Every structure is written in structure tokens, then in C-alpha cells.
Amino acid sequence: MTDQVAQRSIVVFGASGLIGRSITDDLRARGFHAIGIARHFSAAQGRSALDLEMPILSLASADMARLIRDHSVDAIVNCLGVLQDGPDGDTRAVHRDFVARLLQAIKQSGRAVRLIHISIPGDAREDRTAFATTKREAERLIAASGAAYAILRPGFVIAPNAYGGSALIRALAAVPFELPQQEAATPFQPVAVEDVAATVAWLAARDIDDKAVGAVAWDLMQPQAITLAGVIAQFRLAFGTAKMPHLNLPRFLLDLGVKLGDLASRLGWTPPLRSTALSELRRGVTGDPSAWMEATGIAPMTIAQMLARPASIQDKWFARLFLLKPLIIASLALFWTASGFVALVISFPATKAILAAHGFPAWLVTPFAGITSLMDMSVGVLIAFRKTAAFGLAAGIVVALGYMAGTALLTPDLWIEPLGALVKTGPAIVLMGVGLATLGNR
Structure with a gap:
């Protein structure tokens, strides 16, 4: 079987993502020739010669x-x-249109290829979001294609990353807040990424003419019922925050967070x-993993087993900073934009008076005040947009x-003025450094 596995060539589309990276690494560790394809790999992902960067969606x-x-x-x-x-792509283009082209490509290639497709659990009749409906459209295309397939x-x-x-x-496990009752009681069956990767490897090792797995659709998750509150409670045990006093999070704050998101x-x-995340969260994550377990012999880990290792200090820092990161970015964007706007529009005469009082030449006061105000506003705008945030923070x-x-x-003499505006610039610089340090997502 080892020699047979080594001869199997597997392509993983989306190999830089949470699930895709784990699957790619696991396949290689098992001896498969696994080719990881993504639009971009971060430097931290240790891109190998088998990882290819391509404009997948085009x-x-x-x-x-x-x-x-x-x-x-x-x-x-x-x-x-x-x-x-949004910025990551269009749901229909990513979920349905790409799969349609991929199925056509398999036919055009002239090779017998098994397609292993990562989808979502749940009753299709309850699909309400573009995320869910396009995922389900892709499933229907695959089922009707005649190709050998496994829909997972x-x-x-839950993964180490x-x-x-x-x-x-x-992040919710690290803060002293409880979700509103409706969301907390949502069924939320987890699965370890290791079990997902093991399933893909099991399928990849099967012969293409193995009719037992020629066309299957499996739910992958622990069979034990659990709620979202129960999942968060397990993380709190790992973080050591289970005994922390908790306040009930008002529903309007959750809805406000969604609108801001x-x-x-x-x-x-x-x-x-x-909005999509909240809609899917309220729907819940449920399914029946019995067919998967029976076919593969995999006994899925429970949430307690997944989180048996106590959280490290790195885990705790990340969880605490995760909710602070958007506040840091938003506050810095508002700080620079508002300060420049006030100086240019609301208090421009006062701004010029301060400069003149401190010895600036009369011919330089107006252009200097205008240019610096516009520069401040530009820094704020740069920070606000994801693509330019790093440049904006560095410029700030x-x-x-x-x-x-x-x-x-x-x-x-401005250094000793009563309000200490310049003295307070130092902490602002440090905060921009924190923003730069936490910009990465992978």
C-alpha cells in the first residue's frame, strides 16, 4: 500500500486555507504526492516545491x-x-462556477479522477444564505456529473491554527461575556481537522473503481450532541477562564457587531x-456522521479530546487580541481622519494661530497647516482599507x-504644553506598531 500511495498524485485546491493546509500536509506526511494550489501562500506556511500559486478562480x-x-x-x-x-470573492463564482469548470476539466483530461469536495452540513431546505445555496448547487452539479466523488x-x-x-x-472563550440565549443554545457539532484529513487520505488511497465509495456524501462531526455554549465552555476549560465571572451580552451589541462587520x-x-456568519450560526451545525464512521472506521474525536491539551500562552494572547484588533484598526483610522478633518475644517484658523504663535513664517503657516491636515486624513483613510492598512500604519x-x-x-515648548499632546503621540505610535503586528490572518 505504501508504494501505491506514493504513486498517487493528489491536487488540493485552496491549500493555503485552514482545512486545505491541514489536508495537504497530512497527505504528504502519509507519502502521497500532494500538490497544493492556492492564490497565495504566506511566508509562514513554508511553501514547498509542490505548492503552486495560481489565480484559481480565473x-x-x-x-x-x-x-x-x-x-x-x-x-x-x-x-x-x-x-x-466581498474581498475574498463572489460566493457563486467560488462555490458553483469553479466546480462546474472543474467537472468539465476532469472530463476533458481523459483521466479517471476522484473528486473530494468539502461542503457544509445541514438540511438543504433550511438554506437561506448565498453561502449555503451556492454550496448546495455545487453538490448537485457533482452528483449529476457521473464522476467518482465524495462530498464531505x-x-x-477545530484545528491547532x-x-x-x-x-x-x-476569542469568545477568553472574554467575560455570554452569548444571548438563542445563539448559545444552537446545536454545534464539531470535528477535528485531523479527522477531516484522515478521511481525505482514506478516500485518496481507494481505487477509482471501488464502487463502495464511488458516490458518497458524508457528515463529518462528533456524534455527541453539543451546543455552541458547550463548545465555548470547553475552550474556557483549556484557557483556564471557566471560573471567570461572565455577563450576558445584549443582543443589540451582537447585531451591531454584525452590521459593523x-x-x-x-x-x-x-x-x-x-450577517452570513450570524445567520449560519443561528441555523446551527448538525448532521449524522454514522455513515462516515461505518464506512471508514474512523472514531471521531470529541470536543474534550480535541482540547485536551491546556492552551499555551500564545493561544491565550491570540484569543485576547483577536477582538481588540478591529478596535485598534478602527480607532487609529478614526483618530487620524478626525484629527486631520478638525484641524482643516473646524479649527483651521486656530491651527494657523498656534503655528504663527510658535514662530512659523507667515507665508508657511497656511500651506503647512493644510498639507499636514490632509496628510493626517490620508493616513486614516489608508489604515481603514485592508489593502493599504499596512502602508497606512507604517506611514502613521x-x-x-x-x-x-x-x-x-x-x-x-510644545512638549511641555499642559495637555501633553506630543507626549501622547508616543503611545499612539506603539498602538500603530501593535496594529502592524496583528494584521496577518494566516
Whole structure:
């Protein structure tokens, strides 16, 4: 079997994601020739020679067919997914249209290829969001294609790494708040990413003509019933926060967070708390894993087993900072934008008077006040947008240091003015450094 496995070539689409990365690494550890494909791999993911960066969503079926033939692909694992239309892509394009082209590519390649597709659990009749409906459309296309396939519907995936919803659950476990009763009581069956990866490896090792797994759809999750509150409680045991006093989170704050999350997505951010996430959360994560367990012999880990190891200090820091990160970015964007706007529009005469009183030449006062105000506003706008946030934070640090150095040389008396505006610039610089340090998602 080892030699047979080594000869199996597996392509994993979405190999930089939480599930895709785990599957790719697990397949390689088991001896498979696993080719990871993603739009981008972060430096921390240790990209190997088998990891390929490609514009996946713009690949034509002919391009994918060529890829399948060139690498003698035996199985394809599709881990692509996007929660909501936004900077990461369009749900229909990612979930349905890509799968349609992929199925066409498998036919064009002339090879017998097994498609292992990562989908979502739940009753299709309860699908309400574009996320769920497009996922289900992809399932129907696969089932009607005639290709050998396995549709895997993992529950709430728990992995050593955290991203999106799994990061949010960790954050909720680290703060002294309880979710509203409706959300807390939602059924929420988890699954370990190791069990998902083991299932993919089990399928990849099967012969393509094995009719027992020629067309299957399985729910992957622990069979024991549990609620969202129960999952958070298990994380609290791992974090050592179970005995922390907790306050009930008002529903309006949860709804406000969702609205702000949707707004942030328009600026290029991908916060886990958005309207689709809340809708899917209230729906719950449930299924029947018995067929999967019987076919593969896998005994899925329980949530207690997944979190048996006490959380490290890194885990705790991440959980605490996760909810602070959007507050840091938002406060800095507002700080720079508002300060520049006030100085330019509301208090421009006062701004010029302060500069004139501290010895600035009359010809320089107005242009200097205008330029610095516009510069401050530009820094705030740059920080607000995800694509330019890193540049904006770095620019903010440079500008703030320039203000401090310039006033020390030209108007040193501003350092001892009663409100201590320049003294307070130091902590603002440190906060921008924290923002830069926490920008990464993977």
C-alpha cells in the first residue's frame, strides 16, 4: 500500500486555507504526492516545491485539464470556500462556477479522477444564505456529473491554527461575556481537522473503481450532541477562564457587531462576524456522521479530546487580541481622519494661530497647516482599507515621529504644553506598531 500511495498524485485546491493546509500536509506526511494550489501562500506556511500559486478562480477548464494531465492526477480535493460576497470573492463564482469548470476539466483530461469536495452540513431546505445555496448547487452539479466523488460535510472544524469562525470562538472563550440565549443554545457539532484529513487520505488511497465509495456524501462531526455554549465552555476549560465571572451580552451589541462587520467587508476586511456568519450560526451545525464512521472506521474525536491539551500562552494572547484588533484598526483610522478633518475644517484658523504663535513664517503657516491636515486624513483613510492598512500604519508611525522630531527642533515648548499632546503621540505610535503586528490572518 505504501508504494501505491506514493504513486498517487493528489491536487488540493485552496491549500493555503485552514482545512486545505491541514489536508495537504497530512497527505504528504502519509507519502502521497500532494500538490497544493492556492492564490497565495504566506511566508509562514513554508511553501514547498509542490505548492503552486495560481489565480484559481480565473482558471479555464482547459487550463485545469492540462494541469490534471501534466501531473497525472488521481484525485482532486476542493477546499475552496468564501463566507460572503466581498474581498475574498463572489460566493457563486467560488462555490458553483469553479466546480462546474472543474467537472468539465476532469472530463476533458481523459483521466479517471476522484473528486473530494468539502461542503457544509445541514438540511438543504433550511438554506437561506448565498453561502449555503451556492454550496448546495455545487453538490448537485457533482452528483449529476457521473464522476467518482465524495462530498464531505464537516461540522465546526477545530484545528491547532485558528481562522475566521474558529478564531472567533476562541476569542469568545477568553472574554467575560455570554452569548444571548438563542445563539448559545444552537446545536454545534464539531470535528477535528485531523479527522477531516484522515478521511481525505482514506478516500485518496481507494481505487477509482471501488464502487463502495464511488458516490458518497458524508457528515463529518462528533456524534455527541453539543451546543455552541458547550463548545465555548470547553475552550474556557483549556484557557483556564471557566471560573471567570461572565455577563450576558445584549443582543443589540451582537447585531451591531454584525452590521459593523458587513461595513468592514466593504473596506476589504474579512471579519468573522458578518450577517452570513450570524445567520449560519443561528441555523446551527448538525448532521449524522454514522455513515462516515461505518464506512471508514474512523472514531471521531470529541470536543474534550480535541482540547485536551491546556492552551499555551500564545493561544491565550491570540484569543485576547483577536477582538481588540478591529478596535485598534478602527480607532487609529478614526483618530487620524478626525484629527486631520478638525484641524482643516473646524479649527483651521486656530491651527494657523498656534503655528504663527510658535514662530512659523507667515507665508508657511497656511500651506503647512493644510498639507499636514490632509496628510493626517490620508493616513486614516489608508489604515481603514485592508489593502493599504499596512502602508497606512507604517506611514502613521513615520509621520508621528516626524511631528515629534520637528517640534523638538522648531517649537520645543510644545512638549511641555499642559495637555501633553506630543507626549501622547508616543503611545499612539506603539498602538500603530501593535496594529502592524496583528494584521496577518494566516
